[in-house]
Amino acid sequence: xxxxxxxxxxxxxxxxxxxxxxxxxxxxxxxxxxxxxxxxxxxxxxxxxxxxxxxxxxxxxxxxxxxxxxxxxxxxxxxxxxxxxxxxxxxxxxxxxxxxxxxxxxxxxxxxxxxxxxxxxxxxxxxxxxxxxxxxxxxxxxxxxxxxxxxxxxxxxxxxxxxxxxxxxxxxxxxxxxxxxxxxxxxxxxxxxxxxxxxxxxxxxxxxxxxxxxxxxxxxxxxxxxxxxxxxxxxxxxxxxxxxxxxxxxxxxxxxxxxxxxxxxxxxxxxxxxxxxxxxxxxxxxxxxxxxxxxxxxxxxxxxxxxxxxxxxxxxxxxxxxxxxxxxxxxxxxxxxxxxxxxxxxxxxxxxxxxxxxxxxxxxxxxxxxxxxxxxxxxxxxxxxxxxxxxxxxxxxxxxxxxxxxxxxxxxxxxxxxxxxxxxxxxxxxxxxxxxxxxxxxxxxxxxxxxxxxxxxxxxxxxxxxxxxxxxxxxxxxxxxxxxxxx
Ligand SMILES: Cc1ncc(COP(=O)(O)O)c(C=O)c1O
Numbered sequence: 001x002x003x004x005x006x007x008x009x010x011x012x013x014x015x016x017x018x019x020x021x022x023x024x025x026x027x028x029x030x031x032x033x034x035x036x037x038x039x040x041x042x043x044x045x046x047x048x049x050x051x052x053x054x055x056x057x058x059x060x061x062x063x064x065x066x067x068x069x070x071x072x073x074x075x076x077x078x079x080x081x082x083x084x085x086x087x088x089x090x091x092x093x094x095x096x097x098x099x100x101x102x103x104x105x106x107x108x109x110x111x112x113x114x115x116x117x118x119x120x121x122x123x124x125x126x127x128x129x130x131x132x133x134x135x136x137x138x139x140x141x142x143x144x145x146x147x148x149x150x151x152x153x154x155x156x157x158x159x160x161x162x163x164x165x166x167x168x169x170x171x172x173x174x175x176x177x178x179x180x181x182x183x184x185x186x187x188x189x190x191x192x193x194x195x196x197x198x199x200x201x202x203x204x205x206x207x208x209x210x211x212x213x214x215x216x217x218x219x220x221x222x223x224x225x226x227x228x229x230x231x232x233x234x235x236x237x238x239x240x241x242x243x244x245x246x247x248x249x250x251x252x253x254x255x256x257x258x259x260x261x262x263x264x265x266x267x268x269x270x271x272x273x274x275x276x277x278x279x280x281x282x283x284x285x286x287x288x289x290x291x292x293x294x295x296x297x298x299x300x301x302x303x304x305x306x307x308x309x310x311x312x313x314x315x316x317x318x319x320x321x322x323x324x325x326x327x328x329x330x331x332x333x334x335x336x337x338x339x340x341x342x343x344x345x346x347x348x349x350x351x352x353x354x355x356x357x358x359x360x361x362x363x364x365x366x367x368x369x370x371x372x373x374x375x376x377x378x379x380x381x382x383x384x385x386x387x388x389x390x391x392x393x394x395x396x397x398x399x400x401x402x403x404x405x406x407x408x409x410x411x412x413x414x415x416x417x418x419x420x421x422x423x424x425x426x427x428x429x430x431x432x433x434x435x436x437x438x439x440x441x442x443x444x445x446x447x448x449x450x451x452x453x454x455x456x457x458x459x460x461x462x463x464x465x466x467x468x469x470x471x472x473x474x475x476x477x478x479x480x481x482x483x484x485x486x487x
Contacts, residue, residue: 017069025069032077033105037088041464044440045092046085054083090465091442091472093393093458096254096282096311103373104315104366111362118351118360122342128351131364134371138307139323141287142280143300150327152354153363154320157281158199159356160306163322163333165190165203165246166356167304168275170333171326172245177333181208186243191215191233193225193260195253195449197279222407223258223449225249227265234272246275251296252283252312255449255457256405257412259283262298270301278302281320283410285312289380292387295409312383314463315366330354382463387411390460393470400474402456405449411460414449417481426454428484435480442473 012018017025057079061067067075087097116124118131131153139149154160168190169176175183188209192200194216204214215237217230230247237244247269249260262278269276278299284307286292287299299305303326309319324330335353344350352358371379390411398404403418416424417432426446433446433456444458458473 014066021069025073028070028073032073036077036081037102040086040088041090043081043086043089045089045443046437047082047440048438049083054079057083085443087461089443090462090469092461093442093444093465093473094461095445096308096459097317097461098311098314099462099464100316101314101366101370101374103369107366107369108316111365114362116362118362119358120342120350120352121345121348124362125345125348127362127364128348130368131362134364134367135321135323137371138321139305139325141293142284142296142302142305142307142323144323144325148327149323149325150330150354151321151323152330152351153360154322154355155318155357155363156310156320157197157279157306157308158202158320160281160308160320160322161197161199161248161277161279162203162207163330163356164248164275164277164279164304164306165200165207165209167324167326167329167333168246168277169207169209171275171303171329172273173243184243186241187213188245189213189215189237189242190246190248191217191230191244191274192248193217193219193250193253195219195223195225195255195258196248196250197254197281200248200279219258219450221450223253223256225260225265227261227268230265230268234268244272244274246277248277248279249302250283251278251280251299252286252408252410252412254282255447256414257283257408257410257459258406259295259408259410262296262301264298266298266301269303275303276301277304277306279306281306281308282311284308285379285383286410288313288376289383289387292383292409309367312386312461313367313370313379314382315370319363319366321367386460386463386465389465389467389470392467393458393460393473396470396474397458397477400478402477405453405455412457413459414447414455414457416453416455419481420485424453424455429454429456431484432456432477432480435483436473436476439476439479441476442469444473444477 088099116127118124118127121128135151136146140146173184201214205211215233217225220226234244249262249265251259266276286295304324307321309315310317331349331353334355351360394413397415401418402415404415406414422428430446433444436442436444444456446454447457448454
């Protein structure tokens with residue numbers, strides 16, 4: 001080797017850093033994480049800043065003057081802990097974003113360090129088998145036969161729902177794979193409740209089906225899909241010469257935690273030869289609690305299920321899961337040959353033939369380590385506890401004259417002000433939510449349910465949330481309501 005190209009082993013590589021720097025960095029990182037976890041309950045849930053204030057935190061950064069590892073890490077940790085909505089806070093009553101499990105945090109760090117590539121089984125056989133084991137074990141909780149189920153890990157519920165749409169099209173319109181939408185003679189249509197997650201609409205648009213292929217089925221008073229309206233829509237579409245192919249039922253809607261009537265929808269799907277997908281992104285965790293499991297009865301008949309471990313299962317983002325009882329459908333949908341992929345191992349499938357993603361990180365490890373340490377019973381206990389805290393939230397709100405607007409056994413409450421004649425005026429409820437958030441005492445939001453009714457929304461997303469946090473939220477809401485009434 002010429003002198004010009006020789007490697008100097010003693011030089012400090014700016015990406016690897018040297019061993020002493022690395023040891024210091026890990027110890028700093030460990031301190032930052034532990035400090036964050038132990039002090040977060042005593043800090044504001046969010047300290048809202050203006051865009052210029054946030055940019056100010058980055059003003060000193062100049063990539064032509066490299067920073068020390070310690071300064072760089074401190075800058076990032078400081079920026080995130082000062083400006084983010086702290087979804088790890090016990091008084092974050094927000095949007096299905098959990099406090100992450102400790103084993104999940106450790107798993108993500110380990111995965112980042114070892115960086116296994118899950119595109120090919122041969123590249124990461126342990127990781128691939130861990131994910132397969134989880135897919136069988138979780139599928140079994142939903143009632144799938146582990147010998148016949150399959151699935152894939154995904155970036156989140158959106159990708160899992162997109163996977164469902166793609167597998168449903170593949171199953172029902174085999175000609176689509178080669179020739180695309182133009183090969184489908186009759187307009188394919190799909191059905192989801194008016195409360196379904198909008199990833200369904202997004203992917204109907206992106207897949208080439210078009211938004212007009214989505215039938216939003218109205219909901220009943222409990223915000224569940226109205227089955228009679230589903231049947232009527234199917235009748236109309238068949239008469240119009242369309243081709244119904246998919247029904248999406250939701251088990252735990254984003255707005256209000258409603259669970260669609262799964263057995264009835266499963267029966268209709270069977271009669272009408274529709275692919276049944278259940279979006280259980282959040283509510284699916286109920287399958288781990290014996291006394292809540294009956295809420296999901298019928299889910300075992302679903303052709304596919306979306307379940308997000310980064311929601312109620314409490315692992316760090318991103319961890320979506322797509323499950324199916326049709327073991328061949330994923331490879332039919334995503335299978336592809338490429339010369340640069342390592343040769344296939346016997347009797348296994350490669351990740352890239354199961355997923356939209358090609359290079360893929362080891363998403364399953366955070367689920368595996370969390371479940372391995374908590375066990376089914378540990379998870380059941382935690383989820384049961386969170387459900388009880390949700391009941392306490394519902395009780396305490398009603399006792400303080402907030403009017404409950406949804407009906408679900410899951411820990412999510414939609415409500416309006418029961419004391420004011422203008423209780424449901426959207427602007428007033430939005431102002432109350434903003435005041436609570438602005439105080440830093442808690443984080444809640446508003447949403448619109450049913451016939452466009454604005455409501456306040458609070459969800460138990462955190463296994464550390466206690467009765468004292470509920471009391472603090474009610475106090476904060478009451479203060480905002482009183483301030484608003486006096487103006
Ligand atoms: C019912 C439901 N499905 C799907 C999604 C999308 O999940 P993700 O944000 O992980 O893509 C959400 C998100 O909140 C959801 O509530």
